[in-house]
Each structure stands twice: as structure tokens, then as C-alpha cells.
Amino acid sequence: MDLHGNNVHHIGYAHPRLIDAIRRQMDKLSFAPRRYTCAPAVKLAEKLVDVPPAGLGKVWFAPSGSDAIEMALAYARAATGWFKTISFWDSYHGAGFAARSIGGEAMFRSGPIGPLLSGTKHVPPFGDYRNAWGVTEGSAELCVRMIRYILEKEGDIAAVIAESVRAVPYVPPAGFWPAVRQACDEFGTLLIFDEIPTGLGKTGKIFACQLVANAAHVGAVGLRRLRGIMDRHPLIGDVRGRSCLMGAELVVDRTTRTPACDAAGAVLYQALNRSLDFKTTMGNVLTLTPPLSITERQMLQALEILKESIGEAELKMGITQS
Numbered sequence: 001m002d003l004h005g006n007n008v009h010h011i012g013y014a015h016p017r018l019i020d021a022i023r024r025q026m027d028k029l030s031f032a033p034r035r036y037t038c039a040p041a042v043k044l045a046e047k048l049v050d051v052p053p054a055g056l057g058k059v060w061f062a063p064s065g066s067d068a069i070e071m072a073l074a075y076a077r078a079a080t081g082w083f084k085t086i087s088f089w090d091s092y093h094g095a096g097f098a099a100r101s102i103g104g105e106a107m108f109r110s111g112p113i114g115p116l117l118s119g120t121k122h123v124p125p126f127g128d129y130r131n132a133w134g135v136t137e138g139s140a141e142l143c144v145r146m147i148r149y150i151l152e153k154e155g156d157i158a159a160v161i162a163e164s165v166r167a168v169p170y171v172p173p174a175g176f177w178p179a180v181r182q183a184c185d186e187f188g189t190l191l192i193f194d195e196i197p198t199g200l201g202k203t204g205k206i207f208a209c210q211l212v213a214n215a216a217h218v219g220a221v222g223l224r225r226l227r228g229i230m231d232r233h234p235l236i237g238d239v240r241g242r243s244c245l246m247g248a249e250l251v252v253d254r255t256t257r258t259p260a261c262d263a264a265g266a267v268l269y270q271a272l273n274r275s276l277d278f279k280t281t282m283g284n285v286l287t288l289t290p291p292l293s294i295t296e297r298q299m300l301q302a303l304e305i306l307k308e309s310i311g312e313a314e315l316k317m318g319i320t321q322s
């Protein structure tokens with residue numbers, strides 16, 4: 001069972017309708033040279049601008065997420081005449097140089113990789129369970145303040161660029177993005193959302209078709225079950241997410257919240273032995289991103305495997321289950 005899928009297996013693997021559509025298109029026209037467009041691309045673009053949020057009137061297709069970031073930053077420079085950006089520490093936006101520069105993970109930024117793009121400012125991200133300010137609530141407001149502060153001090157920031165829902169996963173409180181939007185508007189800065197893993201239904205929102213309704217339903221069932229597992233397994237310090245983007249943060253101790261990275265690795269390998277795959281984020285967050293087509297039964301089956309794997313890791317660590 002693949003609860004990873006790089007966040008792009010929304011309709012699972014080998015869906016017959018997708019394979020049929022690709023096969024028919026390959027027979028008809030396999031490539032549209034630069035001077036031309038083609039009907040399926042136009043149709044898809046029209047479909048994309050029809051979905052919320054309103055006001056998105058243009059589509060440019062990119063061959064990868066990293067390239068999309070590159071293009072968005074180029075547009076931001078052209079539109080504002082400025083080159084600086086604000087993004088989040090600990091974020092990942094891809095492996096190209098622009099994406100690495102705005103990304104906030106040391107592994108992609110440090111060592112012999114540099115120099116990176118200049119003018120890429122970073123702020124600590126929101127997330128009440130774990131954040132740079134050491135607060136247990138209100139991190140989102142502090143994050144907005146930091147963004148506003150830099151916007152004001154620099155005065156020439158081209159764009160704030162971030163994932164609308166953090167991959168870890170942290171869903172921001174309701175007023176967070178409107179507050180950032182307002183600050184951006186005040187200082188003539190663009191707001192760019194990287195929706196590469198979360199777009200097209202992962203969080204149960206975009207597209208009101210039956211596929212996404214299923215994601216919202218099964219995701220809610222999954223999160224509820226995951227919280228139930230947390231009640232009995234002290235290795236889990238926090239459960240969060242939305243729909244088909246969910247996470248369980250493993251900690252050595254719930255009071256100190258020390259990340260249990262070794263345990264997360266052990267749980268992953270235990271789960272892989274039982275044919276369940278998922279991602280670990282920031283070393284200690286078990287991040288589950290099932291396809292939107294997952295059934296309730298499959299979701300619960302996957303979480304049962306996860307529960308057994310966590311139980312085994314706890315036993316090895318001498319942690320008593322309640």
C-alpha cells in the first residue's frame with residue numbers, strides 16, 4: 001500500500017481511463033512543438049482556471065515542480081522589478097537552484113552546492129507543536145509578524161513564496177494567509193503558493209468531484225483513527241493534517257517533545273516489511289499521503305499496519321503502551 005506516491009498518485013496506479021487517454025493521445029499527437037498548442041492542453045488549462053480560487057486566469061504548464069518554481073520566480077521578478085523573496089525555513093520546493101535557494105532544508109542548501117541565489121530571505125515557519133519561538137500556541141501570528149517586519153525593512157521584496165499547507169503537515173489557522181496577503185498588498189509584494197504536493201484535491205478541497213469528496217471523507221476517518229492510535233501509543237506526540245495529507249509526529253518524550261528520528265526510521269522499515277510505504281518528514285514525522293481513491297477499508301488496513309509497526313518500535317525502545 002503506497003501512502004507516499006510523491007503526492008502525485010491521486011488516482012492510484014495504472015488507472016485504465018488514464019492509460020487509455022494517454023495511449024489515444026500518443027497515437028494522435030505525441031508532442032506539440034513550441035510554435036503550436038494542442039486541444040487537450042487548452043482543455044486542461046480551461047478546466048484549471050474554472051476551479052477555485054476565483055481570479056486565476058492563466059495557466060502555464062511546467063515539466064516539473066522545480067521548474068514551476070523557477071518560472072514563478074522569474075515572473076515575480078519581471079512583474080515587480082525586484083528580485084528578493086521571503087520563504088520558510090524547513091520548506092522544500094525542489095532541487096533546481098532557484099528552488100534550493102528559497103527552500104529551507106540544510107541538506108539541499110549547504111556543503112559544496114553554493115553560492116545560491118541572493119536575496120532569498122527566510123522566516124521560521126508556523127506550527128504550534130514545534131516552532132522556533134518555543135510557543136505552544138500563536139506561532140502563526142508570530143510568523144506573520146516576521147514576514148511583515150522583513151517586508152517593511154527591505155521594502156523591495158518581489159514575492160512571498162510558501163506551501164499553503166506545510167508538508168510536515170501543518171494546516172495554518174484560518175486568518176493566517178489573509179494576514180500575509182494583506183501585508184504583501186501593502187508592500188507591493190506578490191504571494192506565490194507552492195501547491196505542488198497539496199493541489200488538485202489532496203486536502204479534500206479543490207475540485208468538487210466524487211474523487212475529492214472521497215478524499216475528504218476517508219481522510220477524516222483516517223485522522224480520527226490515527227488520533228485513537230495516539231491515545232494508546234506514547235511514541236506519537238502529535239497527529240495533524242487534512243484529508244489525504246496526514247502526519248504523526250514521533251517523540252522520545254511527550255513533555256520534552258524530543259524528535260524520535262531513529263524510531264521513525266524503525267517504524268518505516270517495520271511497515272515496509274508489512275507492505276506499507278509512506279514518507280518521513282523532518283526525520284520524525286510519519287507523513288501519510290494516500291491516493292484520493294483510497295477506500296475506507298484500505299485506509300483502516302494501512303493504519304492497522306502502522307499501529308503494529310509503532311507498537312514494535314515501542315517495545316524495542318522499552319516504551320509502555322497505555
Ligand SMILES: Cc1ncc(COP(=O)(O)O)c(C=O)c1O
Nearest residue numbers: 064065066092093094194196197
Ligand atoms: C512543496 C514542493 N514543491 C516543489 C517540489 C518539487 O517538485 P518536482 O519533484 O516535480 O520538481 C516538491 C516535490 O516533492 C514539493 O514537495
